[in-house]
Amino acid sequence: MKKYFSITIILALILILSCEKDDICLENTTPNLVLKFYDINNDTLAKPVTSLTVWANELDTIYLDKPFDSIIIPLDFNLNKTNYKLVSNKIVDTIYFSYERNDIFISRSCGYKTIFENIEIDSFTNNWIKGFNINNTIIDNDTTAHINIYH
Template sequence: MKKIVFITLSLLLAVSFWNCEKDDICAEGTPTTPRVIIEFYDNANPNTLKNVTNLKVTESGQTDGFVFNGVSEIQVPIRTNDIQTILHFTANGDDSDISNDNLDEITFNYGTQEVYISRACGYKMTFQLNTTDGTVLTPDSNNWIQNIVISQPNIETENEVHVKIYF
């Protein structure tokens, strides 16, 4: 009896693999919902990339976030279930001295679109930054960010820079 059950299960497993189509497995490296690609530039010399140091990026109302150190390009996610994401960019936010933290708030305003990938992978979301107010820096008395420029409003891949920040 055990032998018959084993053979039956083996045949079912073999048939399921034979019926497996290419579209049943989401291949590694398949494009997913893209993050916003941001490059940092020297405000005094706008064509020169500038590395951020101890930068912490968190969503408004959250304490956990992403830390970046010694890089001029970062990738951050935005909400897929909304048309606005507010992120806090805290200079010196990842060092032990909280007295030197300088938080600047950037609001990303965008439209969303679901894009079908495949049966196995499902959908991904793409974003379109609004052309008039796609990114808004909340002014305060001590902004470390001086200017924001949208260089690519269509956020469909992570292969290009979407936003440039000058500081």
Template sequence: MKKFVSILLLFTFGLSSCEKDDICDANTPTTPRLVITFYDDIDPTTPAPVVNMTVKGQDQENPIIFNKNATDDNQYYVNASTVSIPLRTDSDTTTYEFTYNASGTGRNTDILTFRYTRESIYVSRACGYKMNYILDQAAPVVRTDPDGVNWMLNINVLNRNIVSEDETHINIVF
């Protein structure tokens, strides 16, 4: 009987020294993307889809992939009223070229630079860190128009604190 109790105690102590696996749960919040909703200037109260828009980072060779199932240039086009784009985690600015109707005639590009401060937040040992952003108060979005014709008519910052992707941060009327 003493042997059985000794083995049981040894087994119990052995199990108690095990560490749980360091696996980051898929539901753990990660670095949020900037959420932009587009509105048509005819009815600026109802979201409207853009037409074959591409979003390309400054000094990037290819635009952001919005359609992972496509294998040709269609993978870069977005035809939705809301897009989510990543901000840089290694800089306080991110610049993107937004090209409206990128696949056809009437193609028009506006360049937006987003200015912000970064806040690094420790999530867990398994997940590491995530980044939250706060858009600058004075000039969070700076627009440059290389062709002299803006397709974006009005840019409105709704929420400067970018801590989740559950809400729109910027509205753009086009």
């Protein structure tokens, strides 16, 4: 009887020690690009956009119909460029972003995240967007505006 009890205790210890800790990803994932909209006549005054449709090839379309002064959009982490069409009041503008990607290993549960570096606007049409200013060329968080858009 003691023999079976000892074997049961040893097997229970082996099972307990062989269990792995649950890995839960608590880190931030790949950051998005934050665009903030400003008045072309006063570059310090945020100017809300009342209606906006945003889309890029291979990415979901974003519809916004309430006034807002900033948006968060993803960049393509498989390519070094992303083109977005922004439609306001049925007027279309296209912005061409280019960047370098830097993949960083976070952990086994989170995997990798991509940091976008040296972001540039290669070109844009100026139908309703009149200008821009790049505040930060490194996209490593999505808490502050990276690019100001003037309209």
